[in-house]
Amino acid sequence: MLRCCNHDLMHRLNSHTQPPRNTSLLALIALFISIVMNCGLTPAFAQNDLSVGRKMLLEDNPGELWIDDGKALFFQVRGPKQASLERCDFGLGPGKLEGAAARLPRYFADTKRVEDLESRLLTCMTQLQGFERSALERNAISEPASRGSEIEALALYITSRSNGHPIQVSLDHPQEKAMYKAGEYLFFRRSGTNDFGCVQCHGEPDKRIRLQDLAPLTTHRGAQEVAASWPAYRGAHYVVRTLQWRLNDCVWQMRLPDLKYATDYSIALTTYLNRTGNGAPVQVPGFKR
Numbered sequence: 184m185l186r187c188c189n190h191d192l193m194h195r196l197n198s199h200t201q202p203p204r205n206t207s208l209l210a211l212i213a214l215f216i217s218i219v220m221n222c223g224l225t226p227a228f229a230q231n232d233l234s235v236g237r238k239m240l241l242e243d244n245p246g247e248l249w250i251d252d253g254k255a256l257f258f259q260v261r262g263p264k265q266a267s268l269e270r271c272d273f274g275l276g277p278g279k280l281e282g283a284a285a286r287l288p289r290y291f292a293d294t295k296r297v298e299d300l301e302s303r304l305l306t307c308m309t310q311l312q313g314f315e316r317s318a319l320e321r322n323a324i325s326e327p328a329s330r331g332s333e334i335e336a337l338a339l340y341i342t343s344r345s346n347g348h349p350i351q352v353s354l355d356h357p358q359e360k361a362m363y364k365a366g367e368y369l370f371f372r373r374s375g376t377n378d379f380g381c382v383q384c385h386g387e388p389d390k391r392i393r394l395q396d397l398a399p400l401t402t403h404r405g406a407q408e409v410a411a412s413w414p415a416y417r418g419a420h421y422v423v424r425t426l427q428w429r430l431n432d433c434v435w436q437m438r439l440p441d442l443k444y445a446t447d448y449s450i451a452l453t454t455y456l457n458r459t460g461n462g463a464p465v466q467v468p469g470f471k472r
Contacts (some may be wrong), residue, residue: 231435246416246468249423253340262312271307280344288454289417290356297362299453302445320444327420338413345465352458366455379437
């Protein structure tokens with residue numbers, strides 16, 4: 184078939200080597216595509232397979248630059264209390280980062296609530312360093328094409344220390360279980376002026392918006408893809424983004440009220456997604472379009 188197609192392709196293209204004045208380049212391209220399709224072949228751009236490009240981008244991910252920024256911020260003595268974040272407990276003990284992010288969200292006895300990575304960062308930066316929480320929240324999500332925020336850099340650095348560790352979100356504590364159930368409810372709930380919910384985009388496989396594949400987050404494999412790849416470098420914004428940003432952007436797209444940073448709404452959804460994705464090895468920074 185290939186030999187036959189190649190012969191037919193060359194014959195028909197050669198016949199248009201000197202195209203008439205009324206033959207455009209687009210017409211020749213359309214001719215080429217029709218020949219290929221008629222031969223039973225599928226051009227690369229019609230295969231809906233962007234994995235090769237994504238893999239190439241991951242091999243030289245610009246987001247890795249934010250890891251160094253986050254590391255410097257983590258050990259830097261700063262804030263009104265002139266302290267570093269080395270005494271921050273992310274669940275495995277003060278200053279212990281290896282594998283800690285892979286177990287978040289989780290219940291923390293000192294705050295008596297379930298916290299994800301970013302809300303835990305807010306706790307430590309206010310309690311240990313003396314920063315004002317409201318100011319941290321306002322600046323947590325950076326503008327596109329910027330140097331990024333301190334929270335974004337810190338979140339990436341801390342999560343990167345869990346690279347290779349499997350996601351292990353526990354529901355042993357009653358508040359962890361309640362937060363998971365709340366996240367599950369929110370994922371399936373349809374609300375707002377458009378009667379929209381997360382499940383409509385992410386409830387089944389093989390859905391896509393333009394060229395963006397939508398992970399089926401009700402499945403173990405689909406949730407693993409999300410749980411293991413954030414924070415991620417977003418190519419369209421030229422900056423590192425966190426899962427809090429992603430959830431807020433989804434809420435905006437559903438035409439719901441803006442999501443306040445690090446509230447129980449986002450922590451509940453993160454608990455549901457990460458728990459569903461248990462077992463996936465963390466690999467950050469991810470790369471998103």
